[in-house]
Amino acid sequence: MGVSGRSRWWALGALAVALLAFGLDVTVLSVALPTLAVDLHASTSELQWFSNSYTLVLAAGLLPAGLLGDRFGPKGLLIFGLLLFGLASVACAYSATAGQLIAARAALGVGGAFLVPMSVSLISELFPGKDRARAIAVWAAAMSAGIPLGPVVGGWLLDNFWWGSAFLINVPPIVIGTVLLIWLLPNVPGNPSQRIDFPGIALSSAGLVAVTYGLVEAGDRGWGAVTALAPMLGGLVVLAGFGLWLRRASHPLVDVELFASKGFRWGGILATVAQFAMMGAIFLLPQYFQAVYATDALGTGLRLLPIVGGLLVGVQLADRLRSKAGAKVVVALGFAFMVGGLVTGAFTSVGAGYGFVAVWVSLVGLGLGFSLPPSMDIALGALSPKRAGVGSGLLQALRQVGGTLGVTILGTVLNAGYRAGLPDSAPSAARESVAAGARVPGLFDAVQHAFVRGMNTTLWVCAGFALAGVLLTLVFLPRQAEDVQEAESAHEFVAG
Numbered sequence: 001m002g003v004s005g006r007s008r009w010w011a012l013g014a015l016a017v018a019l020l021a022f023g024l025d026v027t028v029l030s031v032a033l034p035t036l037a038v039d040l041h042a043s044t045s046e047l048q049w050f051s052n053s054y055t056l057v058l059a060a061g062l063l064p065a066g067l068l069g070d071r072f073g074p075k076g077l078l079i080f081g082l083l084l085f086g087l088a089s090v091a092c093a094y095s096a097t098a099g100q101l102i103a104a105r106a107a108l109g110v111g112g113a114f115l116v117p118m119s120v121s122l123i124s125e126l127f128p129g130k131d132r133a134r135a136i137a138v139w140a141a142a143m144s145a146g147i148p149l150g151p152v153v154g155g156w157l158l159d160n161f162w163w164g165s166a167f168l169i170n171v172p173p174i175v176i177g178t179v180l181l182i183w184l185l186p187n188v189p190g191n192p193s194q195r196i197d198f199p200g201i202a203l204s205s206a207g208l209v210a211v212t213y214g215l216v217e218a219g220d221r222g223w224g225a226v227t228a229l230a231p232m233l234g235g236l237v238v239l240a241g242f243g244l245w246l247r248r249a250s251h252p253l254v255d256v257e258l259f260a261s262k263g264f265r266w267g268g269i270l271a272t273v274a275q276f277a278m279m280g281a282i283f284l285l286p287q288y289f290q291a292v293y294a295t296d297a298l299g300t301g302l303r304l305l306p307i308v309g310g311l312l313v314g315v316q317l318a319d320r321l322r323s324k325a326g327a328k329v330v331v332a333l334g335f336a337f338m339v340g341g342l343v344t345g346a347f348t349s350v351g352a353g354y355g356f357v358a359v360w361v362s363l364v365g366l367g368l369g370f371s372l373p374p375s376m377d378i379a380l381g382a383l384s385p386k387r388a389g390v391g392s393g394l395l396q397a398l399r400q401v402g403g404t405l406g407v408t409i410l411g412t413v414l415n416a417g418y419r420a421g422l423p424d425s426a427p428s429a430a431r432e433s434v435a436a437g438a439r440v441p442g443l444f445d446a447v448q449h450a451f452v453r454g455m456n457t458t459l460w461v462c463a464g465f466a467l468a469g470v471l472l473t474l475v476f477l478p479r480q481a482e483d484v485q486e487a488e489s490a491h492e493f494v495a496g
Contacts, residue, residue, distance in 0.1 A: 008126045011184040012135055015119055016142035018082055018177025021089070021170040022115060023146020025054075025108065028154040028166050030286070031297040035163040036101070046098040052216055053106040059212040059400050060205040061113025066121070066393025067197070067253055073190035074118040074125070074389060079178060081114025086174035093164030120392035124380050125188050132380065133322060137315040137373035144368070145308050147282060151301030158297065200253030203242035208397060210235025215401075215408045223412060254394055255387060266476040267379030268395050270331060272402035273469045274372040277338055279403035280410040280462045281307065281364050284455055287414075288357075291434045291451045292350060306358045307365035314369020326479035327374040334370025335469035337363050342463035346456045350448050371469065378478060410458050417454025422446060 029051060036042050036050065069077050088111055091104035119139065127135040157165040214232030221228055246252040258264050282304070289295045289303050314334065322330045341363025348357065376395065383391040419431050423446055430437035430447065437447035 007184065011126065011181065012123070012138055014177050014180035014184055015122070016138055017173050018181065019115070019119060019139065019142040020146045020149075020173045021085060021177075022112060023143050024150045024153070024169055024173075025089070025112075025146070025167075027147050027150030027282070027301075028169065031151050031154040031158060032163050032166045035158060036098075039163055040095070040098045040101065042098040042101075046102065049102050050098075050105055052213070053102045054109040054112070055216065055400075055404065056209050056212055057106045057109030058112045059208040059397065059404075061110055062117055062208075062393040062397040062400065063204045063253060063390060064201045064393075065114045066117040066390035067194075067201070069114075069118050069121050069190070069389030069393075070387060071190050071192065071194045071196070073188050074121045075181075075185050075187055077114050078118035078122065078185075079182060081111045081118060082174055082178045082181070083111075084108075085111030085115055086171050086178070089167050089170035089174070092167040095164075116396045117389055117393035120376075120380065120396065121389045122185065122188065124383060124392070126186075130323075133327075133374060133377040134319050136377045136380070137319060137369070140373045140376070141308075141312055141315055141369075144278075144311055148301050148304035148308055151286070151297045151304070153301075155297030155299075155301060195251040197249055197251055197253040200242065200245055200249060203238055203245055204253060204397075207235045207239035207242055208401070210238060211401060212404055215404045218408050218412070254390060258382065258387070258391060258394070261382035262476065263378045263478050264382035264391070266472065266478075267375045267377070267382070268398050270335075270469055270473060270477060271372060271375040271379060271395065272398045273465060273472070274334070274338075274368060274375060275399040275402045276406035277342075277364070277462055277466050277469075278368055278372070278406075280406040280458070281342075281361070283407045283410060284414065284458060285361065287434055288348075288451070288455055291438060292448055293354070303354065303357075304361075306362040307368075310362035310365025310367075311369040312365075314366040315373060316369075317366075318370040318374060322374060327378055328473060328477045328479045331371045331374050331477055332470050332473040334367045334372070334374075335466050335473060336367070337370060338367030338466040339463050339470065341367060342459045342466060346459040346463065348452060348456060348459075350452050367466070371473075375477075378480075381480075406462075410462060413461050414454045414458045417457040418450050419454075421450030421453040 033047055033050070037047055040046075042050070065077065065081070085108060088104050088107035091107065092101055095101035095104055120136075123135045123139055124132065153169050154166040157169065210231040212235075214228050214230070214235060217225060217231065218228035223229070243256075246254055246256050285304060285307075286300045289300045293299070293303075295303065314337070318330045318334065321333075341360045344360040344363065345357070348360075379395055380392065418434060422431060422437070426437070426443060426446070427440060430440045430443055434447055434451045437450075438444055440447070
């Protein structure tokens with residue numbers, strides 16, 4: 001392919017710079033929402049669609065983007081995704097109406113749908129075997145680093161410039177990363193003879209959109225709402241139909257034999273569980289900092305940095321330990337660290353200092369560094385080069401749904417605990433959210449205690465999922481990726 005040794009690591013560095021924009025966008029919108037509500041005269045429904053239009057398009061596009069990457073080659077489509085992501089960010093910044101911003105956010109979702117699976121596919125091509133684990137760790141760190149930086153940088157920009165500047169922070173890393181990637185990345189050939197499964201694309205996209213939309217609605221309106229249950233059930237039926245279609249199609253969108261691979265199946269499941277825990281923590285913590293410490297967006301972002309610090313340390317330690325102990329032990333340790341951090345966090349009190357919080361948040365980040373990259377590496381090791389795009393798209397679709405499910409389930413638990421902790425005399429407005437409750441005169445102390453009670457219950461639930469991750473890892477996850485095992489077996493055969 002024309003890239004080896006140090007050159008491919010430079011290419012990975014350029015990819016990490018570009019992917020920083022993806023992580024930034026995950027959280028920067030939440031910082032800008034209050035300003036957007038005023039400046040764009042946006043309704044509550046429109047504020048929700050600023051986020052949902054992006055999430056739904058991203059979910060729908062992951063598998064088709066992966067298939068196109070396998071057919072035409074990943075480099076060109078990655079560059080296309082980056083350029084579209086950058087242009088859509090500019091369109092977001094200069095939107096004059098709520099409708100324009102919703103449309104620009106949808107275009108951003110299309111760019112993200114190409115960006116994520118193409119980047120993973122290229123990593124599989126550039127870093128086969130044992131080097132892939134370290135490359136995936138760099139990829140995960142780059143994607144995650146933007147999450148706490150979004151509120152930090154976005155909050156500062158909103159304090160000093162107009163709201164559109166919060167979207168323009170995506171542009172510099174996109175421009176720098178794109179220029180470097182055009183120069184450094186090789187032209188990985190695609191498979192022009194591969195046919196496009198249009199019915200599979202339609203079924204998978206419709207099913208993923210419906211399930212994701214139902215989960216988002218459940219988070220906003222409750223699990224019993226018709227607007228949540230109907231799309232979720234309908235989406236599951238469509239996805240079941242997609243599964244049946246895959247068994248009948250002569251050239252299916254997703255090769256069902258992928259799921260016969262123990263590495264792909266359990267690596268994907270465990271990466272999804274880790275994503276569930278990560279998104280749950282990121283959902284909880286900003287609300288906690290604002291409710292208890294009364295922090296602004298900038299202060300919240302700064303207080304989230306330990307989770308990324310823990311992740312970066314975990315990535316380094318896991319990489320060294322994995323060569324000796326294997327992925328099974330490393331991933332199990334990662335989930336165990338998460339259990340320890342989450343259980344410790346479940347004992348947080350209203351009067352707890354930030355030092356205590358930083359410790360358990362760092363433990364959660366450490367666990368993510370141990371569990372997420374190796375799980376993804378095990379899954380990717382089962383993919384052939386010809387199916388790396390659609391396989392990585394499937395893996396990212398699972399993680400996308402897992403993250404959305406995490407926010408929805410844990411949000412429901414949090415709201416139930418928060419409302420149960422409020423006094424009976426609390427007005428209905430205070431029960432809607434902790435932010436609304438904090439503005440009610442004379443209720444601030446009760447709101448703080450109620451929120452922390454709900455957060456502690458939620459952290460116990462999150463710890464239960466992490467514990468399930470420990471058990472599933474020990475029972476089902478292979479010790480090494482399949483391609484690494486094959487290479488080691490071949491080496492032993494030749495040596496013998």
